Amino acid sequence: MSIETPAATTASITINGDRLWQSLMQLAEIGAYDDAASGLTGINRQSLTDEDGDGRRLVIGWMKEAGLEVTVDQMGNIFGRREGTDPDASPVMAGSHIDTVATAGAFDGCLGVLGALEVIRSLNDAGLQTRRPIVIAAWTEEEGVRFGTDMLGSAVAAGRLTLDYAYDLTDKAGLRFGDELERIGFKGERSVRLEAPHAYVEAHIEQGPVLQQKGLTLGVVSGVQAISWQKVTLHGRAAHAGTTPTELRVDAGLAAAQIIVHVRAMVNSGRYGQLRATVGHVRTSPGLPSVVPDLAEITVDLRNPDDALMAEAEADLELFLAELPQTQPGLRVETKRMAKTTAVPFSDEIQDAIAAAADDLGHETIRLMSGAGHDAQEMAAITPTAMIFIRGQYDGISHNPREYSTPEDCTAGITVLAKTLQKLSA
Amino acid sequence: MSIETPAATTASITINGDRLWQSLMQLAEIGAYDDAASGLTGINRQSLTDEDGDGRRLVIGWMKEAGLEVTVDQMGNIFGRREGTDPDASPVMAGSHIDTVATAGAFDGCLGVLGALEVIRSLNDAGLQTRRPIVIAAWTEEEGVRFGTDMLGSAVAAGRLTLDYAYDLTDKAGLRFGDELERIGFKGERSVRLEAPHAYVEAHIEQGPVLQQKGLTLGVVSGVQAISWQKVTLHGRAAHAGTTPTELRVDAGLAAAQIIVHVRAMVNSGRYGQLRATVGHVRTSPGLPSVVPDLAEITVDLRNPDDALMAEAEADLELFLAELPQTQPGLRVETKRMAKTTAVPFSDEIQDAIAAAADDLGHETIRLMSGAGHDAQEMAAITPTAMIFIRGQYDGISHNPREYSTPEDCTAGITVLAKTLQKLSA
Numbered sequence: 083m084s085i086e087t088p089a090a091t092t093a094s095i096t097i098n099g100d101r102l103w104q105s106l107m108q109l110a111e112i113g114a115y116d117d118a119a120s121g122l123t124g125i126n127r128q129s130l131t132d133e134d135g136d137g138r139r140l141v142i143g144w145m146k147e148a149g150l151e152v153t154v155d156q157m158g159n160i161f162g163r164r165e166g167t168d169p170d171a172s173p174v175m176a177g178s179h180i181d182t183v184a185t186a187g188a189f190d191g192c193l194g195v196l197g198a199l200e201v202i203r204s205l206n207d208a209g210l211q212t213r214r215p216i217v218i219a220a221w222t223e224e225e226g227v228r229f230g231t232d233m234l235g236s237a238v239a240a241g242r243l244t245l246d247y248a249y250d251l252t253d254k255a256g257l258r259f260g261d262e263l264e265r266i267g268f269k270g271e272r273s274v275r276l277e278a279p280h281a282y283v284e285a286h287i288e289q290g291p292v293l294q295q296k297g298l299t300l301g302v303v304s305g306v307q308a309i310s311w312q313k314v315t316l317h318g319r320a321a322h323a324g325t326t327p328t329e330l331r332v333d334a335g336l337a338a339a340q341i342i343v344h345v346r347a348m349v350n351s352g353r354y355g356q357l358r359a360t361v362g363h364v365r366t367s368p369g370l371p372s373v374v375p376d377l378a379e380i381t382v383d384l385r386n387p388d389d390a391l392m393a394e395a396e397a398d399l400e401l402f403l404a405e406l407p408q409t410q411p412g413l414r415v416e417t418k419r420m421a422k423t424t425a426v427p428f429s430d431e432i433q434d435a436i437a438a439a440a441d442d443l444g445h446e447t448i449r450l451m452s453g454a455g456h457d458a459q460e461m462a463a464i465t466p467t468a469m470i471f472i473r474g475q476y477d478g479i480s481h482n483p484r485e486y487s488t489p490e491d492c493t494a495g496i497t498v499l500a501k502t503l504q505k506l507s508a
Numbered sequence: 509m510s511i512e513t514p515a516a517t518t519a520s521i522t523i524n525g526d527r528l529w530q531s532l533m534q535l536a537e538i539g540a541y542d543d544a545a546s547g548l549t550g551i552n553r554q555s556l557t558d559e560d561g562d563g564r565r566l567v568i569g570w571m572k573e574a575g576l577e578v579t580v581d582q583m584g585n586i587f588g589r590r591e592g593t594d595p596d597a598s599p600v601m602a603g604s605h606i607d608t609v610a611t612a613g614a615f616d617g618c619l620g621v622l623g624a625l626e627v628i629r630s631l632n633d634a635g636l637q638t639r640r641p642i643v644i645a646a647w648t649e650e651e652g653v654r655f656g657t658d659m660l661g662s663a664v665a666a667g668r669l670t671l672d673y674a675y676d677l678t679d680k681a682g683l684r685f686g687d688e689l690e691r692i693g694f695k696g697e698r699s700v701r702l703e704a705p706h707a708y709v710e711a712h713i714e715q716g717p718v719l720q721q722k723g724l725t726l727g728v729v730s731g732v733q734a735i736s737w738q739k740v741t742l743h744g745r746a747a748h749a750g751t752t753p754t755e756l757r758v759d760a761g762l763a764a765a766q767i768i769v770h771v772r773a774m775v776n777s778g779r780y781g782q783l784r785a786t787v788g789h790v791r792t793s794p795g796l797p798s799v800v801p802d803l804a805e806i807t808v809d810l811r812n813p814d815d816a817l818m819a820e821a822e823a824d825l826e827l828f829l830a831e832l833p834q835t836q837p838g839l840r841v842e843t844k845r846m847a848k849t850t851a852v853p854f855s856d857e858i859q860d861a862i863a864a865a866a867d868d869l870g871h872e873t874i875r876l877m878s879g880a881g882h883d884a885q886e887m888a889a890i891t892p893t894a895m896i897f898i899r900g901q902y903d904g905i906s907h908n909p910r911e912y913s914t915p916e917d918c919t920a921g922i923t924v925l926a927k928t929l930q931k932l933s934a
Contacts, residue, residue: 289748326716328785338765339765343766358752358754361801362761364761364764371789371809478751480748
């Protein structure tokens with residue numbers, strides 16, 4: 083794909099940072115609640131709830147005011163199309179999601195959707211046309227907290243999951259996705275299988291500490307890491323801490339600790355590239371100070387931007403677990419895989435377009451991976467895709483009412499989005 | 509102390525194993541309940557409950573039937589005295605406790621008291637006199653589960669704790685030890701400060717797996733290990749498992765795991781003699797698979813028969829904890845000591861007397877430490893003391909209705925007790 087840059091369409095537009103911020107704050111009122119833990123206002127606007135319906139209607143209203151042609155597909159994915167001078171050219175798409183987790187802030191997903199909207203509004207203000215159409219996308223059920231599968235709307239649109247699969251998902255109360263979609267009035271007519279756009283760009287908060295730590299506002303995202311979750315259960319033998327000689331023990335807690343230390347050693351060894359390993363959950367039983375634990379459960383979360391190195395890391399762990407009983411004969415090790423996704427690299431050309439746009443606007447950037455999943459990873463299967471990360475305060479805390487990106491940083495990120503979309507739609 | 513062995517008093521008596529067993533089973537009916545977890549009958553006869561009162565009256569009745577002079581001291585400790593041919597000689601004492609934990613078996617403590625009773629009954633049957641008197645002791649609140657301090661009755665008798673301290677202890681319901689003692693009618697007249705007997709011998713189930721593992725029935729106990737408990741709390745920083753680089757993490761769960769692995773390494777190094785180390789309790793927070801834990805709590809239980817080596821081990825651990833933040837800057841480590849007792853070695857001469865008696869009777873024995881606390885460790889402060897361990901089935905499980913020693917093993921142990929008491933009282 084070549085990047086054409088006709089002079090007329092790369093006149094740098096400025097975006098209206100105040101208008102962007104006001105839109106974010108207005109959308110944040112829908113599903114707002116008093117969060118006792120933080121003392122702040124949080125947002126609970128989960129997929130296909132009444133609050134989600136209200137949020138969707140608000141955003142559609144803004145899209146129409148901006149002159150966009152709005153369509154809704156069979157998954158409730160919302161598209162707002164701004165025509166280009168060449169109606170046959172495939173569009174450049176930009177978007178994210180407006181559904182939230184139960185204890186959300188105002189920026190996760192919403193910045194990408196309302197940022198794309200602000201680009202459109204600014205192009206309108208400047209009276210600028212693009213050759214290719216520009217389409218905003220707001221994907222359904224990105225978070226996956228209600229119906230159990232994340233990036234649901236974009237995955238069906240890209241053809242990785244089927245409509246029937248999605249419709250039959252149920253929430254904790256047993257309500258069906260398909261029924262709830264209809265209930266809030268968003269079972270659209272448009273066929274869900276998306277014709278591949280020319281490119282897809284998603285602006286999103288980093289949700290991590292790297293940009294803040296490096297003193298940078300923006301990052302160019304090179305892809306989404308492979309993610310692997312397993313639950314490991316260790317079965318030992320309960321015994322009296324005082325009367326049982328060490329050599330006769332089968333200590334499940336010790337085995338769990340050895341695994342935790344080992345996965346960190348795997349990371350530190352450097353043999354597995356940019357592997358990240360986390361044991362977030364540890365539970366031992368019976369949990370009494372003077373009883374050797376006979377049961378321990380841990381979760382092992384591995385991430386790696388390189389699939390081959392991820393496979394080697396998993397093989398290393400598998401071998402370690404198989405050999406563990408040698409140090410404590412009688413130990414039994416059970417594993418259960420809970421999730422596994424392969425790495426999704428983003429398009430070099432779209433990354434370069436973002437980096438060039440940032441550079442033109444005077445912003446230094448770094449390339450970094452996304453540790454979390456995004457709709458962009460689904461889009462990457464059907465079109466050249468990349469993401470812009472915007473710095474988050476407080477180490478990029480997210481899924482928490484303390485989630486916060488400054489107005490200046492949001493403005494910078496969406497200005498780069500604007501220039502990138504201009505370049506790609508020229 | 510010299511061991512005299514006049515021929516008349518070392519005629520080997522046999523004990524009545526059936527009578528011993530029946531007494532154990534009859535006492536076990538008091539406080540019996542249906543234990544759902546094991547499907548067996550358990551015993552709940554905690555200190556100074558009505559059930560404890562009933563158990564005391566049953567045993568006192570048996571003592572009187574056996575012709576013993578029964579006294580009860582100010583702590584409710586029960587003594588049954590069999591006169592010797594030399595009324596001025598200090599007595600040989602044998603005993604244990606009949607109070608239980610909430611989920612007990614029939615043998616813990618009871619075997620020592622009813623075993624001593626069976627020795628008396630058998631001496632009576634054989635018409636044998638001893639030079640020194642023999643006194644059975646049944647100590648109050650050995651388990652410590654109701655009023656919070658274990659070996660309470662024997663500790664006050666030995667002068668380590670005061671009567672006022674004991675009387676003012678309260679249970680979870682706020683009831684006072686002194687009041688409950690009076691309520692069940694066991695605030696005795698006899699002064700609690702015990703005149704040192706000539707020797708003290710306690711027969712007890714092992715509550716551990718060593719004798720079973722070695723295929724032996726009996727063990728000679730060389731002392732009680734030093735015991736040290738601490739709670740360690742690690743404070744880290746919660747972070748996203750996917751988006752947070754490893755070098756920016758402060759993982760409290762990893763720190764806890766490093767401690768668990770380290771204390772096992774301390775044991776394996778051999779530098780600390782017969783150190784035993786157990787981390788029975790591990791809890792991490794928030795406990796979510798994709799969040800780096802910001803809090804971890806563990807308990808560290810250390811045991812060592814050698815006080816100097818215990819001190820070195822504790823210093824090693826203290827240094828390790830102090831240095832832990834170097835591997836994860838920002839980590840905060842808190843420790844809180846929960847219990848600490850020094851090692852109590854038993855008398856070599858009493859150990860030898862037990863070993864000789866066992867050998868005379870054809871039983872191979874080993875010397876082993878007690879990993880758990882016993883009334884004997886209190887008696888060791890005022891008189892030459894040792895214990896006989898009797899094998900328990902199922903790895904010596906105790907404090908559990910599955911606790912079980914066979915009739916044959918109980919008989920063997922009490923036969924050795926009999927011969928030992930004969931030797932010491934000669």
